[in-house]
Every structure is written in structure tokens, then in C-alpha cells.
Amino acid sequence: QSALTQPRSVSGxxxxxxxxxxxxxxxxxxxxxxxxxxxxxxxxxxxxMIYDVSKRPSGVPDRFSGxxxxxxxxxxxxxxxxEDEADYYCxxxxxxxxxxxxxxxxxxxxx
Amino acid sequence: xxxxxxxGAEVKKPGASVKVSCKASGYTFTSYYMHWVRQAPGxxxxxxxIINPSGGSTSYAQKFQGRVTxxxxxxxxxxxxxxxxxxxxxxxxxxxxxxxxxxxxxxxFDIWGQGTMVTVSS
Numbered sequence: 001q002s003a004l005t006q007p008r009s010v011s012g013x014x015x016x017x018x019x020x021x022x023x024x025x026x027x028x029x030x031x032x033x034x035x036x037x038x039x040x041x042x043x044x045x046x047x048x049m050i051y052d053v054s055k056r057p058s059g060v061p062d063r064f065s066g067x068x069x070x071x072x073x074x075x076x077x078x079x080x081x082x083e084d085e086a087d088y089y090c091x092x093x094x095x096x097x098x099x100x101x102x103x104x105x106x107x108x109x110x111x
Numbered sequence: 112x113x114x115x116x117x118x119g120a121e122v123k124k125p126g127a128s129v130k131v132s133c134k135a136s137g138y139t140f141t142s143y144y145m146h147w148v149r150q151a152p153g154x155x156x157x158x159x160x161i162i163n164p165s166g167g168s169t170s171y172a173q174k175f176q177g178r179v180t181x182x183x184x185x186x187x188x189x190x191x192x193x194x195x196x197x198x199x200x201x202x203x204x205x206x207x208x209x210x211x212x213x214x215x216x217x218x219x220f221d222i223w224g225q226g227t228m229v230t231v232s233s
Contacts, residue, residue, distance in 0.1 A: 034215040051219035091218040100218045105155040
């Protein structure tokens with residue numbers, strides 16, 4: 001069982017927006033503004049999409065945005081495109097003992 | 112360009128050990144932490160631990176304490192992950208991934224290796 005809880009799947013039609021949630025505790029998501037999100041296509045390595053809750057690395061489209069409220073972080077993808085279909089994982093700093101925890105992953109289907 | 116290149120696939124018997132390498136290029140090796148993350152077939156990502164290439168200090172996830180050893184060779188800009196007492200549940204793709212040397216950046220892996228498939232089977 002993963003430390004962070006994500007929905008197993010979400011779906012949306014091209015052009016629509018979808019939001020993926022990531023629920024943790026006050027020891028990880030809620031305790032720090034250090035949540036990141038990864039996109040993973042089948043057979044590929046994960047790609048960093050969001051870090052520090054809401055910052056985008058260079059080259060990531062601004063259709064991808066992140067936010068956090070309490071112990072839950074969210075990734076929103078607006079203007080869905082076919083190539084957004086992938087698995088998405090959240091990740092959080094979890095303090096000096098545990099350090100890093102991942103969510104279980106969410107499969108995004110573009111209908 | 113900045114890249115991490117990992118060693119090739121491995122097949123091991125239960126009880127054996129495996130050592131996976133990750134060679135860094137295109138940046139200053141000692142200026143970033145290196146992590147190991149694994150992914151069992153059809154499953155999610157699992158953080159295993161971290162090594163500071165500068166001094167060699169490590170920190171491992173509790174689940175792997177006593178079974179994993181991470182080392183580095185600064186002369187070749189390579190980090191290694193050795194996992195011992197292998198069992199079938201260790202069958203997975205093992206990734207190395209880089210992060211900045213900030214506490215808050217520990218979960219922000221900006222560069223990943225291509226992954227190494229380790230199969231544990233009798």
C-alpha cells in the first residue's frame with residue numbers, strides 16, 4: 001500500500017480538464033510545500049511535470065498545474081490532448097526520517 | 112546533454128544479489144543527489160534510497176534497510192545499487208534519478224535513467 005492515496009483512474013475528452021488528487025498526511029503532503037508530479041508513458045521512465053506543489057520545469061506546457069489544500073495535493077490538466085494519456089504519480093518530501101513517498105499512481109484515459 | 116545511463120537487464124536466482132550501475136554525464140556529478148526508485152510489473156513507483164555522490168553518505172527506505180547498498184565512484188561519475196537476498200517480489204525495473212541538493216527538492220527528480228529490468232526467478 002502506497003503512502004499517498006490517488007484515484008486508480010480518471011478520464012476526460014479532448015479539450016476538457018481533469019484533476020487528479022493525492023492525499024497524504026500532515027507528515028508529508030500537509031507538512032511541506034514539496035509535492036511533485038510525474039507523467040509516465042508505457043515502457044518509459046517517469047517525467048517530472050510539477051515540483052514544489054505548483055512549479056513547472058522548463059518545457060512542460062502550462063496546461064499542467066498543481067495546487068495543495070491541507071493534506072491533499074492536486075494536478076490539473078486543462079485542454080486535454082491525446083498525448084496526455086499516461087500514468088501520473090504524486091510524490092512528497094516526508095521529513096528527515098522517511099524522506100520521500102510516492103502515490104500509487106493514476107491512469108489517465110483520454111476518451 | 113545531461114543523461115543517466117544504466118546497465119543492462121539482469122536475471123538472478125532467489126537468494127542472489129544484483130548490482131546495477133548508473134553513469135552520469137553532462138553535469139557536475141557531485142552537485143546533485145542520486146536516488147534509486149523501482150517499479151514492479153504493473154505497479155507504482157517505490158523510492159528505495161539516496162546517495163550523496165560528494166561524500167558517499169546514504170539513506171535507505173526502511174523497507175530495504177539491511178538489503179540495499181548504494182555506492183559511488185567519482186572517477187567515473189557512476190553510482191551503484193546492490194540489492195541482496197533477492198526474492199521474486201524484487202522483480203522490477205530499477206531507475207536511478209537525480210535531484211538537487213535541497214531538502215525540499217528531494218522528491219523532485221528532474222533526470223531519470225532509462226531503467227534496468229531485474230528478474231528474480233528460479
